[in-house]
Amino acid sequence: MNFKKVAIASALALAATGMSVSAQAADKKILLKTPIAFGSHLPALGTPIQWYADHITTTSGGTIKMKIYEPGKLVNPAEILDAVSTGKVNSGYATAGYWQGKLPASALFSAVPFGPEAGEYMAWLYFGNGLKLYQEMYDQGGYNVKVLPCAIISPETSGWFKKPIEKPEDLKGLNMRFFGLGASVMEKLGVGTVQLPGGEIFGALEKGAIDASEFSQPAIDQRLGFHKVAKYNYFPGWHQQSTVFELLINKDTWNGMSETQQSAVETTCMATMTYSIAEGEAMQYSAMEKAKENGVEIRYWNKEMLNLFETTWLEVVDEKKAADPFFDKVWQDLSQFRKGYALWQANGFLPRATQTQ
Template sequence: MKRRQFLTTAGAGIATAGVAAPAIAQSSPEIRWRLTSGFPKSLDTIYGAADLMSKYVSEATDGKFQIQPFAAGEIVGTFQALDAVGNGTVEMAHSSSYYYVGKDPTFAFASAAPFALNTRQQNAWMYHGGGLDLYNEFYKKFNVYMLPGGATGAQMGGWFRKEVNTVADLAGLKFRIAGLTGEVLAKLGVIPQQIAGGDIYPALERGTIDAAEWVGPYDDEKLGFQKVAPYYYYPGFWEGTGMMHFFFNQQKWEELPNNYKTILRAGAAYANVDMVAKYDARNPAALKRLVAGGAQLRPFSQEILEASLKAAQEVYTDLSAKNPDFKKIYESMRAFRGEEYLWFQIAEFSFDNFMIRARSRL
């Protein structure tokens, strides 16, 4: 064999061996998953995270890994998403952890709870404060692996058919509220109602409920709450943030090649950042439109805030005494919150406070 022919043939063999077809096939298999969302398609911010994740994963894998999102109710309802993932009805979901506090109150702090963390603090706790590891240890009991998948920022306190100025005004109030907040406000006389997002407006319109909270101006305007409940309260002290999550069936997650897991982690992180950016960009104009259309902004009174804080601490103490999982995660969040506000009061709060007061001169 001639020398040049030998080298060409040998080189081709080495190159082929280096990128063997079976190895490529194994690392990038064809996968088709279904994702059930906890939200309606009309809410482009909160439902949009599922579309964004699906698009990201498809493009990053040249279409080999396809995720098809379904809105709440198309496969299962909002409050059945976690079970659907755990039992393998679907491979994954996009929802909010605190929807499942009926199973275990420990679910709450992954999303939000009264007087817990703001959005930046929640991300810091999840990614660098041990929160995500603690929660995935907990989620194993439900055959689920979880990644953060969006945040709302601090939420509004909701829409009320009548003014609430004192704790006495809360007595008997039928309030659509999610997570542990219902248990906290029940101590003040509220009758909590857990209703999926798409069902809130008709309940409010018919008077089945007296008040409802969802997220904030951009979503609330879309849902039309201002048409049937004029008083718009703030802040939503039960949601200094509202973190969403991607839930994965534990076995399906573990079966994935590592490169696909990395792509899912990156896609979830991108969706996490993108959602809060959308809300921050779109809420100001929506708030202006709501007020121009007759919405009446009202702050919760100091009396209501103080009474709610006291009730929340009582609930957390009680749950910690009888639920080891809750105690472990609550204590982690509580310690982290203390350190975060030690820092935030120095720089973040001082800067924001000055800039808010100076806004009219800028």
């Protein structure tokens, strides 16, 4: 049995627990109109929500359907949270880091520089206080949404550059597309950062409006053609060792669901978490090999640069904690969880090979 069949079978079995034919018949049918922040053609970034839409009808016993709307077709990505909260739409798919201008702690539920990898991140969310704090953030901010982690990917690349970056001085004066908390690090190092949607990055690089860009994993970046305009691709993705994506559901819609329907929505998101991480892990190496064939130099940051990024990140953390009490609360909880996890990580896993340039 292949992965796709296993994932579907698992979701079906879990969603069916405690579900009777009469209960299904009594459930009100719901259509989730879902604007998405990433094109559904982008592997591991946009494909998971399409997979979710393809399976939620089955796992809900035919009582829930989802119609997805590509970025900007119904709601612009930056407006998804507000649209779901106000009921303009009853659901949306994005990553929480998009809202850090309104909710500073939201970035900690998206991607954390030098932060947890996917397994550890999920452990904190599901078995630590992560999910509780995640929902508390939206409630405290006055948003009428139910939040569910609904996809996760492993490390991204840390950027595409038109010239080599060997020392801190090489960063100063660059204009770079950068996302999330990592952008604050780059700004402290003299980089001018802008937030551009994926579809606009290639044109900005080609025209010289920006000098460099990070976006996502190699297989995703390949689809966007970055290798044609920037030949130096740097690793590791210190700014995003893993990235969580969220399904937001209007609370009135959520509260109107039966327990069976809510269980189906939650369980299918957990199945989609599995789908997304497996899909992403399966396709990166071939994309990297193709990039090398296209003349891209794959580089690993030297120790000086990695140390610089990390020490600067810790300065950013102190600033964010001082500026926002809830950021501080989430950071302290995540840090405490990671402190405990470190004992397992240090002893349970083989040491990684260290690469330097």
